[in-house]
Amino acid sequence: MKLEIAIRQREGAAFVPYIMAGDGGLDQLIPTIVRLEEMGATAIELGIPFSDPVADGPVIEAAGRRALSDGVTLEKVLNHLIEGKGQFNVPIVLMTYLNPVFRYGIQPFFDRAAACGVSGVIIPDLPFEEGTRLFDGINRHDVAVVQLVTLTSNRKRTEEMLKKAEGFVYAVTLKGTTGKADRFPEELLDHLRGLVEQSPVPVLAGFGVHRAEQVQTLGTVCDGVVVGSFIVEALHENRMEEVGALIHSAKHVPV
Amino acid sequence: MYAQPVNGKFGQYGGKYIPETLMQAVEELEVAYEEAKQDPVFHERFASLLREYVGRETPLYYASNLSRRLGTNVYLKREDLNHTGAHKINNTIGQALLAKRMGKQKVVAETGAGQHGVATATVCALLDLECTIFMGEVDVERQALNVFRMELLGAKVVPVKSGSRTLKDAVNEALRYWVKHVDDTHYVMGSVLGPHPFPQMVRDFQSVIGTETRRQILEQTGRLPDAVVACVGGGSNAMGMFYPFLNDESVALYGVEAAGSGIETDKHAATLTKGEVGVLHGSLMYVLQDAAGQIEEAHSISAGLDYPGVGPEHSFLKDIERVRYAAVTDDEALDACLALSRQEGIIPALESSHALAYAETLAQTMGEEEILVICLSGRGDKDVHTIREKVATR
Numbered sequence: 001m002k003l004e005i006a007i008r009q010r011e012g013a014a015f016v017p018y019i020m021a022g023d024g025g026l027d028q029l030i031p032t033i034v035r036l037e038e039m040g041a042t043a044i045e046l047g048i049p050f051s052d053p054v055a056d057g058p059v060i061e062a063a064g065r066r067a068l069s070d071g072v073t074l075e076k077v078l079n080h081l082i083e084g085k086g087q088f089n090v091p092i093v094l095m096t097y098l099n100p101v102f103r104y105g106i107q108p109f110f111d112r113a114a115a116c117g118v119s120g121v122i123i124p125d126l127p128f129e130e131g132t133r134l135f136d137g138i139n140r141h142d143v144a145v146v147q148l149v150t151l152t153s154n155r156k157r158t159e160e161m162l163k164k165a166e167g168f169v170y171a172v173t174l175k176g177t178t179g180k181a182d183r184f185p186e187e188l189l190d191h192l193r194g195l196v197e198q199s200p201v202p203v204l205a206g207f208g209v210h211r212a213e214q215v216q217t218l219g220t221v222c223d224g225v226v227v228g229s230f231i232v233e234a235l236h237e238n239r240m241e242e243v244g245a246l247i248h249s250a251k252h253v254p255v
Numbered sequence: 256m257y258a259q260p261v262n263g264k265f266g267q268y269g270g271k272y273i274p275e276t277l278m279q280a281v282e283e284l285e286v287a288y289e290e291a292k293q294d295p296v297f298h299e300r301f302a303s304l305l306r307e308y309v310g311r312e313t314p315l316y317y318a319s320n321l322s323r324r325l326g327t328n329v330y331l332k333r334e335d336l337n338h339t340g341a342h343k344i345n346n347t348i349g350q351a352l353l354a355k356r357m358g359k360q361k362v363v364a365e366t367g368a369g370q371h372g373v374a375t376a377t378v379c380a381l382l383d384l385e386c387t388i389f390m391g392e393v394d395v396e397r398q399a400l401n402v403f404r405m406e407l408l409g410a411k412v413v414p415v416k417s418g419s420r421t422l423k424d425a426v427n428e429a430l431r432y433w434v435k436h437v438d439d440t441h442y443v444m445g446s447v448l449g450p451h452p453f454p455q456m457v458r459d460f461q462s463v464i465g466t467e468t469r470r471q472i473l474e475q476t477g478r479l480p481d482a483v484v485a486c487v488g489g490g491s492n493a494m495g496m497f498y499p500f501l502n503d504e505s506v507a508l509y510g511v512e513a514a515g516s517g518i519e520t521d522k523h524a525a526t527l528t529k530g531e532v533g534v535l536h537g538s539l540m541y542v543l544q545d546a547a548g549q550i551e552e553a554h555s556i557s558a559g560l561d562y563p564g565v566g567p568e569h570s571f572l573k574d575i576e577r578v579r580y581a582a583v584t585d586d587e588a589l590d591a592c593l594a595l596s597r598q599e600g601i602i603p604a605l606e607s608s609h610a611l612a613y614a615e616t617l618a619q620t621m622g623e624e625e626i627l628v629i630c631l632s633g634r635g636d637k638d639v640h641t642i643r644e645k646v647a648t649r
Contacts, residue, residue: 051549052423052535054430055274061417073547098272099534103548125272125534133262152279152437175276176435 003091003119003144003167006043007202013219013253014042014168014204017243018095018178018228019235020063021046021080022072029077030084032235037090039247045122045226048074048096055097055124057179059229063236074100074109081116091119093146093167098126106138114141120167122146128161146170151191159198168202171195171222173209178228181208192222212249219253257501257577263451264539266574268567271450273537277430280437285452287357292459297352304348305463308381309338311345312463315471315628320598325618330480331601331631332468334492341604341633342464342492343374347443349460351378354441361385361436364443365429367394367422368558369401370633371445376410386410389429391421394558401637419552422562426536446489447566450537454494454567461495468628469499476626482507482617485630486609487580488524488560490569492632497578507579510569511613513555514582524553525582526565527573535563540570556585556641557605559633587612589645592635604633605641 007014017036021029033044049064049072056064074096081092094113101109101123113121121143126134128147135145144167149158152175162169171192173184188205195203205218206226218225227246234243263269263285271281291297305311313333322329334342347364354362362384366372372388379386388405392414395402405412413432418424426448433442444453447461472480483500485493487510500506515523523529526541533542535550543551543563553563572578583591588605591612596602603611607630614629621627635642 051418051551052427054427054536055434057431058417065418068549075547097534099542099544099550100548102532102534102539103544103546124274125537127271127273127275127278130270130272148275150274150276152276154279157278172276175437177431 001142003043003093004201006091007168007204007223010042010224012251012255013215014202014224015040015215015247015250016043016045016204016224016226017041017231017247018045018047018226020060020067020232021048021077022067022070023063023232023236025070026072026076026080029080030087033084033090034088035240037088039244040251041090041247042224043091043093043119045093045095045228046077048077048094048100050097050100053097055177057177057229059233060178063232074104078112078116081118085117092117093120093122094118095122095124098123106134110138110140110143113143118143120144120146122148122170124148128157148172149195151175151185151187162195162199165199165201168204168223169195169199170226171203171205173205173207173218176207178207180210180229184208189221192218196222212246215246215249216253219250224250260451260455265568265571268539268570269451269454270539271537272534272539273450274434276434277437281450283357287353288452288456291353291356297356300352301349305345309344309348310336312467313337315468315475317475318599321595324598325615326623327618327621328626329614330472330626330628332464332496332628334464334630334632335601335603335607335634339374339377340636341370341374342461342495343371343445344377345463345495346445346457346460346491347371347374347378350441350443351382351384354384355382357441359439359441361387361440362443363387363389363429363432363436363440364445365389365422365425366445367425367561368637369394369398369405370559370637372410372412373401373404373408375443376405376408379410380408387432388412389415389425389432391415391419391425393420394422397558421552422558423550423552430536446491447494447568448489448536448538448564454538457491458494458498458568461491462498464492464495464630465497465499468496472626472628479503479506480626480628481505481621482509483628484509484511484610484614484617486511486560486606486632487527487565487569488513488562488606489564490566492630494566494568496630501577508577509613509617510578510580511609512580512582513557513560513609514584515554515556517584518582522554523582524555524560524562526563527569527580528582538567540567541565556588556645557609559604559606560609581613583609583612589642591615592642601631602635603631604635605638607632
């Protein structure tokens, strides 16, 4: 519930930055989370690096590769989160491809994630139906499984997904991978309005978002945004003030 | 009786572990394929192209010199005689017809050595489909002639610079491309891999191999073979060969993986022998991975076997022990390649040479009245460079 509450209690539009765990060194993980919370992040999407990130574009893939070459693993990231407990209060949502979780063990993963204070998990290669089967009989504690809904999800599946939605609905803004988009599909805003109308939990738009006016437009139509590649690139190139400015732009979106 | 997949799964294996954006396309494909299967017009079109364009049926050839040396009766299923030189075209014809049927004018595919890429580009030229092929940068360099072939056939070849820059990364990039162009593009998966329905569909298109073989061996000898051997990378020629024999309990089936420098080293592609269950490219299957669930790179002399996963149906057949899986090294495969070239006048692909190498071991346990069938999945012309280099450095 922590995740949903944090999004509902935000000021302006919700802003969820994505960071790649271990990019720039795992010792930077907790300080970065603390810093983003100070800047006003509503929640933090924490990427676990994976060898074959098919839903991601070049920026996040490169960040993942840097983290992997530093030996970052799911286990090490969770250990750092435990050690950092108490230093931040912003909800953490893990973004991980299925195989590292599968390898860890589904039940051990949820046990450990919950113990580490993780609020939610996003698995981009686990569609709703497979997730339902995979998590049958698993105690997920209070860890929300955040569902991605896309422009190609048909009406029947969208209804099913929204009915079971937890934490927030991750509305994918484009047909494509993560990255920085200059334009979104025409039908996007209507699509988002439809989701907001039907969804029992907040709706955040993500993929491609990197400019203040996009944050404003999307944040007006739905509950907020997730921003990945822009943040990952800015952190890598040490442009913190740009990160701060974009997060700040969300605060002034009329609710 | 051997069961069909339930919910797209062979036991626990298979499934649809893909980004949400692709779900609609994969479900449409499933429906379209089920409809096509019931449609005699589709079957007739597929069969006539296999007959008149590919040159099927391919011979089942009694290899008398090899038989004499091995002390058992060896038959070779000559998939190397297909148009484009391998079994790959059986599948690309089926999928291209399906793409047309679904109203898609564009296709995307991945390729490792280039055989599937050439087979896809060929069919796209024939059926007037726009064709984009992703190929790892390393493979583009190693297989420059196949790149040229694809371009000659009108395809666009995109070198993949990410990751290990080989087949696995070409699949990643082809999937990303598909996510972006899903409305008008069909993904021609090259093996019995990927999300359901691909593994089942590719197997069905390839099962012409086993169906012909079963009929031919009965015609030629009056009985079923005692053993059937095929090489396994992703596993499409093997699945196509094995499938029609699965209910023939007297027929022992053997899948042969690439042991590379040896399964005790870290340079091999023996996924079923050394891998563990995991998820890659849409499917739950055996994969080569580390303790943290990162996919590892595969290594083999043969680019077509150089993949860290293996089809979900093979994963299932291993677990229920209907098929036995073994692995042979680069050196053993090369020896078998040279032997067949000298003794039968057939230069086999290095992939198929793995099956030939294992057959030598297997033959030692077989009597002189027994029958051994080997799937000769492709011809070795594409490999002569590699063979020459390897022989020279021995």
